[in-house]
Amino acid sequence: MxxxxxxxxxxxxxxxxxxxxxxxxxxxxxxxxxxxxxxxxxxxxxxxxxxxxxxxxxxxxxxxxxxxxxxxxxxxxxxxxxxxxxxxxxxxxxxxxxxxxxxxxxxxxxxxxxxxxxxxxxxxxxxxxxxxxxxxxNWYHENYADTIKQAAETGSFVGSAGDGRVAGAARADYAAAAVAVLTGEGHEGKVYELAGDTAYSYADLAAEVGKATGRETRYVDLPADEHAKALTEAGLPEPVAGFLVALDANTRDGLLAETTADLRTLIGRPATPIGVTVAEVAGTR
Missing domain, CATH: 3.40.50.720 (NAD(P)-binding Rossmann-like Domain)
Known part of the structure; x- marks a missing residue:
């Protein structure tokens, strides 16, 4: 059971x-x-x-x-x-x-x-x-769902991650990996670093939104303090804004950028590209 x-x-x-x-x-x-x-x-x-x-x-x-x-x-x-x-x-x-x-x-x-x-x-x-x-x-593509929707509507989004990259995958990919471990054999005692096959930057994310919507979409990189100010002015509580800015700093520092083979090996197929999730969230797929 x-x-x-x-x-x-x-x-x-x-x-x-x-x-x-x-x-x-x-x-x-x-x-x-x-x-x-x-x-x-x-x-x-x-x-x-x-x-x-x-x-x-x-x-x-x-x-x-x-x-x-x-x-x-x-x-x-x-x-x-x-x-x-x-x-x-x-x-x-x-x-x-x-x-x-x-x-x-x-x-x-x-x-x-x-x-x-x-x-x-x-x-x-x-x-x-x-x-x-x-x-x-690693990061779920769907964590950027609100960002994708906003960018699709306005043609831009802001952040403070610089050129940092994210080796994300779709939530369904991580679920499939869990199923493989729960129903398979030989996984006891293992630690799997699960990540997508390709790491993408916020500029890449903007480009995928542009591709999905057919309109130019830009990522606007801000200094951390300006990013925090923009988030609080948009109505986010200061602790939440601080947390998001810290995550972008981690992204800028490459802490989410590592790609590995563990995920695609467990699920037996490539991980879902960010463009697929963008198209689904933006309603163009």
Missing amino acids: IVVTGATGHLGKLVVEGLLEKLPADQVVAAVRTPEKAAGLAERGVEVRRADYTDPESLVTAFKGADKVLLVSSSEVGKRVEQHEAVIEAAKQAGVGHLVYTSAPRATTSALVLAPEHKATEELIEASGLTATILRN
Whole structure:
């Protein structure tokens, strides 16, 4: 039995769909904070169990009888370590045979602003004694969905990433990799650095938007302080603006630029090019 946490979230939902293409529905458990949101999965024969990262008892119950558990990292930045620790402890108590975790690129050594919580989680997993596989997912193309929509409407977008590049892939690619690990053999103890086949700059992203919309689209690079000001003037809270500017600084420094073969090897095909996602988001595909 395979349990997928966050099964109604963007990534978890795709993983469940991928598992259902390979396994009978009664071998898949959707672990979700709000079971009502997974009614559609229940109708298809998937067992739905309540699993709240802030409620350890719910996690132990959700993992009962599980051979494998996919821990999709929490979306609550700043609270991840505590929440992930609850999942890891519950997996131990439930006797889970194999834990798979979605981490971040080079999590244990990177200066990426998102890395510390993933580093701490990986260390907790190692200390737990659980058999595990770490999926270090690079950036999702879909993280730029709002940027793509804005650029398609206005013909430009701003940032402070300079010529930094992003070795991103589509969310569906990372989901397919998780499915391959959960249904395959020989992945125990492995750490996979998952990334797209080609790294792209923000200027490249603008060019793809232009290609999709048929209108010239520009990326306007700003100094970090001007970028932060533009974001707050657009209505973003200062902490959020600061976080986004820090991510662009990481991008400028090349922390998301590393391409690897791990993703395409696991999924058995090339990763999705950014242009495909741009066309989908811009509504031209």
